[in-house]
Amino acid sequence: MLQIKNLEAGYGKVQVLHGISMEVPKGKVVTLIGSNGAGKTTTMRAVSGMIKASAGEISLSGKRIDGLESFTIAKLGLAHSPEGRRVFATMTVTDNLILGAFPRLTGSRPKGDVASDLERAMELFPRLKERRDQLAGTLSGGEQQMLAMARAVMLNPEIVLLDEPSMGLAPILVEEVFRIIEDLKARGVTMLLVEQFAAAALKVADYGYVLENGRISVHGPAAQLRDDPAVKAAYLGGGH
């Protein structure tokens, strides 16, 4: 589904990624693990076209997407739920979700049944249903996080990039988020997941890559990484 070859990217004069290669097969969940500044978010941004790759190739279903604009990539079926709650603050929850389906409404993607998908997204996140007519900017941080995730799913995407979906959520909601990811996985949604709770991420994922200083140091089936003593010591820690 998603293939990355020797990707290099960065911000201005600072290079963050030094040639990483990875693959997300259709219907699988792949997680990207690494410490702060290793380049996880940068990888996500390069894939969705928010920053331009300086070298390397990215392809989606066999089609090169590096160098394309973000909105074109979204039309091809890649949804990005960005880090740090980027919601449309002055619009209602419902409108935020409908905007997530924008390419479907304009005919760039198969339309399907937007209204019923909207209901389904609300079922997935009951909290959003309660607040459907509220302005997104007045939601609490955690609710905005859920909204960003639900909005990504509204694209009916081929693949979803989830960047820190559990950040800033109460413990009870963290469980909820992972339950939702399981749910999406069961429905066959392909996902690339970045999570601070690496242990939980490896539990739900099929395959994992470990990023260190902009390079991939280890990769393998998730179960195998979970038992890797080096990975355990560096990233899994005690908690959760």
Next chain:
Amino acid sequence: MKRNSLIAGVIGIAILAAVPLFTGNPYYIHMIGTIMIYAILLFGLDIVVGYTGQVSLGHSGLFGVGSYTAGVLFLKMGLPLWAIIPASIFVTAGFGALLALPALRVTGPYLAMVTLAFGTILQILINEMDFLTEGPLGIKIPKPSLAGVQFDEHGFYWLVLSLMVLSLVVVDRVLKSQLGRAFEALRGSPVASDCMGVSVYRYKVYAFVISAGFAGLAGCLYAYSEQYISPNTYNFELTVLFLLAVIMGGRKSRVGSLLGAAIIVILPKLLDDLEMFRVVASVLAVLMVVGGAIAVSRKMTTPRAMALPVVGTIALAGFSFWLQSITDWRLSIFGLMILFVVYYLQDGIVGFVRNLFVRKGSRSTRAVVRAAGEHADAIMNASRTGGGDDLLAAQGVLMQFGGLKAINNVDITVKRGTIHGLIGPNGSGKSTMMNVLTGIYVPTAGNIVFAGRSVVGRTSSDIALSGIARTFQNVQLFGEMTALQNVQVGLHHTFKSNFVDIALHSPRYNREESASVERGLGLIEFVGLADLANEEARNLPYGKQRLLEIARALALDPQLLLLDEPAAGLTAPDIKELITIIRKIRDHGITVILIEHHMDVVMGVCDNVSVLDFGQKIAEGKPAEVQANEKVIEAYLGGTAA
């Protein structure tokens, strides 16, 4: 780098100074003089537009005030030059304040409209008040004399040059001082500026007043340079030209202002003459082709992206040779060129050139060299002024948004020197509580007493200066500033020096500035970011941005530090480090309120914990007690947590 630009500057000034010796042609001398006069105004305008990010369409009006102050004082009172120059500066700065005080209450398009109206009113007033300004007739002013020496064309040129250089030095010093940092900070994040004790409104007004002062100086010199002033000069078109000059030359750059001034003066003149236009169009086309080729070969852009500008400039050159007469086309061509620059060079000419040369270089590792241990006390111990054992007491706090009670009758007491946890489900009112404590919201009812004084109704910056510092749930750093500069904004309260100190680099200013660098680096080192001190904040990874926010908050020398989800987005090893940092902060006597969802952090460091749910306090006590509380488990912790 710094030395090179100094040398380049000295050479540039020497060349400018030598111009009258090589050409006796008064036309060129007058033209370069006008460029320098405009540059003085643009240095000032750039403070407002480039640094604080406000738009002013009132600067031609202010320019006019400067000119007419000079004109009227000369005509009615016959004052000498040495009195007229400062008078123009101060009168115009006064008008700047008159504009800024009401206008800066609004932002964005509203501000643009208000300043536009102000500029227009000034022009009309000058026109109508003929008892003072001679109205549409205008005022004639001879070239000035100083200390008995009558300035001729050359003498006046050198006077303008020296005042331009002086302005450049002063503006540069202001922008590199705590004032400049405050201006940039309020653009980067207004809410964070206020919470660092830098009042956004007050510093916007300062920026405007300083900017108006330079407009006044420029206006005064312009009056002497033209030797005749009339109201029509100071119209809307001039104001737009000034803005364009800043944008085309390049924001946040003195060289950019000079370039912009040169463009708006020279370009219309070049278009007066067909031969001249052909030369300009050809040179532009050649530059564009060469530049495009370099850019494509260095893989900075694709051939497709370069195609349009290259073809466009070549077509313009072809067009110039086809033209028989230019008079009809002048304005259209001028407009097209401006459109082109604004569209393709969004960072202005200076920004474009800068990108061309410093792109993709190796990461600048200006290593911060300092001996270990010399800054053992980057963090001040909290003072124990005011209040008893309870540093903070909130009573019956109610915060209502429309029908929604975000905080409903909450009492919280925080003991001095402790770490107090605040937990609860998302949307339970924790961040709202932070915003109430720091003055961003004024509570609907209830009282909050901090160190013996109520905080209700006081401004954010006032509360910050009285000792409450905070970090933000969604990081609020000043993105375009370096890590060190961010922390220095937090240290703004340590500066006592004023505008004069800054302009003269007085010993007091130098002492304060180097002290702030020293302490800033110490604080950055304390949170473990020493090797990133000179990196722009927006380039730091998320987790490190959170640590930088803590360093910046500590710079306020707070008694109470509010941390809003410091561990969000951190991985397990980083969290261990964060716990150590929070404990060290408490060891300096600083009281901490901690909002956090990571139970290992909350349980690991907190002395007391309060739990909110739907805006109400549902539990309070020692961490272990709270963790075992049925209500808390049901509402917040869930089955498997910690």
